[in-house]
Amino acid sequence: MSESSMTRPQAAVAHHTSLGVDNRKLGVWAFIGSETLFFATLITTYFVFAPVNRARPDFQDPRQFLDIELTTVLASILLASSLTMVLALSASKRGDRRWFTTWLLATVGLGLAFIGGQVYEFNHLYHEGLTLSSSLFGTTFFVLTGFHGTHVAIGVIWLLSVFFKVRAYPDSPENAMDVEIAGLYWHFVDLVWVAIFVLVYLI
Amino acid sequence: MAGHGEEHSSHAYGEHSHSDRFYWLVAGVLAVVTALEVGLFIVNEQHLIAKWLEVTLLLILSTIKGAAVVMFFMHLKGDAGIFKFVFLVPLAFATTLLLSFMLLFSEHVGIAG
Amino acid sequence: MAIAERTAGTVSPPSVSVRPGWAGWLSTTDHKRIGIMYLVSAFVFFLIGGIEALLMRIQLGVPDNTFLTPDVYNQMFTMHGTTMIFLGLMPLNVGLGNYMVPLMIGARDMAFPRLNALSIWLFIFGGLMLYVSFFVGGAPNVGWFAYAPLTQKQFAPTAGVDYWIIGIGLTGVASIAGALNFIVTILNMRAPGMTLNRMPLFVWMQLIVAFILIFAFPVLTVGTIQLLFDRHFGTRFFLPNLGGDAVLWQHLFWFFGHPEVYILILPTMGIISEVLPTFSRKPIFGYAFVAYSGVAIGFLGFLVWAHHMFAVGLGPLANAFFGAASFLIAVPTGVKIFNWLATMWQGSLHLTTSMLYAIGFISMFVIGGISGITLASPPINVQQTDSYYVVAHMHYVLFGGAIQGIFAGIFYWFPKMTGRMLNERLGKWQFWLMLVSFNLTFFPMHLSGNEGMPRRIYTYESEMGWNLWNLLSTIGSLLLAVAFLLFLWNVLTSIRRGSIAPADPWDGATLEWSVSSPPPVYNFAVTPRVRSRRPLWDEKYPHLHEVNGSHETPAARLRGLLYDGAEGEMPMAMEPIHLPSPTYAPLIVSVGIMILGFGIIYLGDFGVIAASAMLVGLLIMATGILSWVRISHVDSPYQAH
Numbered sequence: 001m002s003e004s005s006m007t008r009p010q011a012a013v014a015h016h017t018s019l020g021v022d023n024r025k026l027g028v029w030a031f032i033g034s035e036t037l038f039f040a041t042l043i044t045t046y047f048v049f050a051p052v053n054r055a056r057p058d059f060q061d062p063r064q065f066l067d068i069e070l071t072t073v074l075a076s077i078l079l080a081s082s083l084t085m086v087l088a089l090s091a092s093k094r095g096d097r098r099w100f101t102t103w104l105l106a107t108v109g110l111g112l113a114f115i116g117g118q119v120y121e122f123n124h125l126y127h128e129g130l131t132l133s134s135s136l137f138g139t140t141f142f143v144l145t146g147f148h149g150t151h152v153a154i155g156v157i158w159l160l161s162v163f164f165k166v167r168a169y170p171d172s173p174e175n176a177m178d179v180e181i182a183g184l185y186w187h188f189v190d191l192v193w194v195a196i197f198v199l200v201y202l203i
Numbered sequence: 204m205a206g207h208g209e210e211h212s213s214h215a216y217g218e219h220s221h222s223d224r225f226y227w228l229v230a231g232v233l234a235v236v237t238a239l240e241v242g243l244f245i246v247n248e249q250h251l252i253a254k255w256l257e258v259t260l261l262l263i264l265s266t267i268k269g270a271a272v273v274m275f276f277m278h279l280k281g282d283a284g285i286f287k288f289v290f291l292v293p294l295a296f297a298t299t300l301l302l303s304f305m306l307l308f309s310e311h312v313g314i315a316g
Numbered sequence: 317m318a319i320a321e322r323t324a325g326t327v328s329p330p331s332v333s334v335r336p337g338w339a340g341w342l343s344t345t346d347h348k349r350i351g352i353m354y355l356v357s358a359f360v361f362f363l364i365g366g367i368e369a370l371l372m373r374i375q376l377g378v379p380d381n382t383f384l385t386p387d388v389y390n391q392m393f394t395m396h397g398t399t400m401i402f403l404g405l406m407p408l409n410v411g412l413g414n415y416m417v418p419l420m421i422g423a424r425d426m427a428f429p430r431l432n433a434l435s436i437w438l439f440i441f442g443g444l445m446l447y448v449s450f451f452v453g454g455a456p457n458v459g460w461f462a463y464a465p466l467t468q469k470q471f472a473p474t475a476g477v478d479y480w481i482i483g484i485g486l487t488g489v490a491s492i493a494g495a496l497n498f499i500v501t502i503l504n505m506r507a508p509g510m511t512l513n514r515m516p517l518f519v520w521m522q523l524i525v526a527f528i529l530i531f532a533f534p535v536l537t538v539g540t541i542q543l544l545f546d547r548h549f550g551t552r553f554f555l556p557n558l559g560g561d562a563v564l565w566q567h568l569f570w571f572f573g574h575p576e577v578y579i580l581i582l583p584t585m586g587i588i589s590e591v592l593p594t595f596s597r598k599p600i601f602g603y604a605f606v607a608y609s610g611v612a613i614g615f616l617g618f619l620v621w622a623h624h625m626f627a628v629g630l631g632p633l634a635n636a637f638f639g640a641a642s643f644l645i646a647v648p649t650g651v652k653i654f655n656w657l658a659t660m661w662q663g664s665l666h667l668t669t670s671m672l673y674a675i676g677f678i679s680m681f682v683i684g685g686i687s688g689i690t691l692a693s694p695p696i697n698v699q700q701t702d703s704y705y706v707v708a709h710m711h712y713v714l715f716g717g718a719i720q721g722i723f724a725g726i727f728y729w730f731p732k733m734t735g736r737m738l739n740e741r742l743g744k745w746q747f748w749l750m751l752v753s754f755n756l757t758f759f760p761m762h763l764s765g766n767e768g769m770p771r772r773i774y775t776y777e778s779e780m781g782w783n784l785w786n787l788l789s790t791i792g793s794l795l796l797a798v799a800f801l802l803f804l805w806n807v808l809t810s811i812r813r814g815s816i817a818p819a820d821p822w823d824g825a826t827l828e829w830s831v832s833s834p835p836p837v838y839n840f841a842v843t844p845r846v847r848s849r850r851p852l853w854d855e856k857y858p859h860l861h862e863v864n865g866s867h868e869t870p871a872a873r874l875r876g877l878l879y880d881g882a883e884g885e886m887p888m889a890m891e892p893i894h895l896p897s898p899t900y901a902p903l904i905v906s907v908g909i910m911i912l913g914f915g916i917i918y919l920g921d922f923g924v925i926a927a928s929a930m931l932v933g934l935l936i937m938a939t940g941i942l943s944w945v946r947i948s949h950v951d952s953p954y955q956a957h
Contacts, residue, residue: 015244017505018503018504018505018506019283019504021283021286021504026289027288027427027428029290030496030499030906031496031530033289033530034533034534036297037296037531038295040297040298041300041539044300044304044305045542045564046303047301048304049561050554051561055561068241068245068280076234079233080230082233082272083226083229083230086275090226115950132545136558136559139545139553140553143551165949184277186270191269191273194268195269196264198240202240203261285503292531300535300571304567307567307630307634310631
């Protein structure tokens with residue numbers, strides 16, 4: 001139990017709830033559970049088609065197209081954004097507005113950098129001849145990573161709207177919960193990238 | 204994690220925040236593991252170890268990464284059991300989906316294969 | 317007193333600004349109004365789906381008929397299946413759940429009232445989008461399962477399949493949002509003392525279904541998105557000539573599709589488990605078995621999807637696994653059926669219309685279950701698949717089962733929802749007419765199926781020997797229509813002239829009967845406290861308390877994960893009642909999403925126009941979200957006092 005909890009005026013739950021947890025937090029966790037199956041299905045599709053891609057005349061080799069340096073940078077960006085996110089939450093809980101602002105905007109900036117990097121990557125691949133219709137690799141790769149990118153974009157919008165809503169009083173129980181659940185979603189998006197990074201880019 | 208039966212048992216669940224220094228430490232571990240993954244990938248382009256071994260090692264490393272994100276950044280470790288339930292159960296379903304589909308399609312490359 | 321409700325007069329009712337007339341419905345966030353909107357809109361879709369079925373039956377009534385063209389016939393069976401499942405049965409169950417679950421667990425509303433409103437609007441707009449397809453080149457004509465590669469552009473050139481994708485997509489978002497709402501409401505908003513093992517079984521089944529939904533629906537969503545990309549953006553997921561895989565679609569579809577069957581049937585099993593004890597004047601037999609067999613059914617439901625695909629040729633190992641797993645589901649289902657029978661055994665049965673429907677559910681569902689077991693065996697399945705035997709099986713389960721269960725629920729809860737009783741005599745006439753005509757319609761299909769009549773043929777030759785069975789089915793279906801007209805008449809007259817319903821017309825055991833009919837907008841003036849599974853019976857008949865023994869012994873499997881803090885005594889403060897304000901925000905967001913959907917459908921063909929439509933949709937969405945955030949801030953429980 002850190003010193004941050006001492007300054008909190010009230011419990012994180014406004015009303016009594018049966019399980020003693022916040023309704024919205026429970027809702028977001030269940031939503032994340034649902035999203036897990038969404039991405040699992042996309043990844044499954046990728047794996048089902050990987051051997052078919054290899055067996056076909058229009059085979060495009062992932063290892064030839066994917067750039068490990070760029071990907072490593074992107075993965076590091078997202079991991080770093082998870083750090084800044086959790087630091088923003090920690091700052092919001094102890095009512096430290098300056099660091100809350102810094103860390104949350106840093107998270108947003110890193111998210112934007114990731115999207116920029118992905119746009120660059122997609123553009124690069126497109127000019128190399130990898131498109132949605134060039135091969136099964138193109139089909140599965142772009143739909144999987146594209147939907148992940150969309151989730152990052154939604155996460156950025158979510159974080160920004162939370163920022164403008166809570167920046168005056170980031171430590172009120174309601175606002176701290178706003179930051180926490182936006183953070184949960186953000187970390188989940190990072191988590192998906194951990195999976196995509198190893199399953200698509202490294203294996 | 205104890206703490207049921209109180210009027211505001213959220214107190215028990217809510218206070219799982221670690222110090223900032225701890226988060227930096229977790230991030231450091233994540234960075235090291237990522238470096239290990241990429242290093243393994245690059246080094247093994249010379250096929251020093253068998254592919255299956257490389258894949259196994261990579262999967263173990265990323266499981267560590269994912270677990271660290273979920274347990275510490277998302278604070279699932281030490282949080283209420285219901286959160287674990289609504290995340291880990293679908294995760295198990297998702298793993299089942301992936302593995303069963305890979306099994307079902309393992310000898311099936313389609314009519315164009 | 318276990319129930320503090322009788323003191324409603326001592327607490328001043330909250331000031332809720334309900335807008336009058338239509339505006340009140342368009343801006344409502346009240347779970348009861350939303351539940352009624354679900355029921356009414358779903359029933360309208362259900363009638364439309366019924367008309368589609370009638371048209372098909374008329375076409376098939378005599379051999380070599382030309383009443384419908386082959387293409388229209390294909391559109392009819394596609395829309396009939398899609399409508400009945402996504403726009404009929406599912407939302408009827410959601411509607412009953414929306415109305416009853418908060419009342420049954422002693423809550424004032426759902427956990428997220430505005431999200432609840434978003435769900436109903438997305439559902440209605442999704443259904444309307446599906447039906448728009450009739451006016452823009454033809455409805456989808458590929459079956460409700462939309463098998464690849466029939467759905468690809470070269471075989472289905474009209475926008476029908478696109479409307480199917482987006483329509484299902486919108487109702488899917490609505491379902492997932494609704495399921496999240498149910499999960500949080502049921503897990504987290506129970507009245508003090510209402511532990512998981514004291515919840516009414518209807519609530520249990522709704523909880524299980526909500527979990528099935530959030531696990532199963534994303535798989536379908538991904539499949540339909542991939543199909544959309546195939547049709548418009550040049551991918552090849554399901555295009556075999558380019559390396560895609562039509563069988564993958566089947567796997568994705570049925571990985572969702574089989575759990576979907578339990579999404580349809582489990583809530584009605586919950587209804588039965590409320591109705592049977594009430595009208596047998598006995599507690600449910602084996603509460604824990606009924607509850608946890610529901611969990612088992614939900615879990616096993618994810619492991620059997622490929623029994624819809626035995627004809628594909630998955631290989632002996634996969635066939636054996638999926639066949640065996642399917643047989644296994646008969647065990648928890650059988651457990652439930654014997655529990656229901658034991659509940660009625662030696663009870664003093666009150667044969668109300670609702671009870672008749674509940675008994676009808678059990679008997680018809682058993683027939684459907686038995687034909688289901690025969691279909692679970694791969695060699696038999698290969699003989700029966702795609703024949704009318706399958707049509708008979710699924711209608712015994714989903715009509716004889718689910719629809720009769722829903723009627724049991726409607727006759728049971730209509731007094732609670734409207735304050736008026738439905739006409740029992742008319743209801744019993746409807747029941748018997750429906751039971752007879754249902755069997756007349758669907759029983760002959762077992763026989764025509766066994767004689768080899770395939771599904772989805774628009775006509776047949778006289779020499780095939782199926783004439784009699786088809787004629788009987790068609791006569792039966794026309795009589796079924798009369799039964800539904802009787803019901804419609806019953807509702808329309810009873811709602812105005814029916815006898816006034818007391819708060820507790822059936823001498824019920826659960827909390828919804830403790831409040832007036834219809835309930836006040838805030839449900840409970842004072843949050844009730846619950847000490848048993850049958851709070852009302854315990855209060856009304858205190859001398860019978862504990863007669864039925866050790867109902868406090870929970871099957872504690874989930875206990876570690878779901879431990880309930882509300883077990884013990886809780887000091888209750890008199891809280892001011894705070895209800896969410898009405899708002900148009902969810903409606904605005906839904907309109908934006910619908911316009912976005914139209915844009916997506918035409919993005920591939922009319923790039924610029926569609927893209928600007930999408931932009932407009934996004935702007936409307938953003939406007940809606942802004943006003944949503946503002947109102948939710950005002951309504952926040954943190955701001956309330």
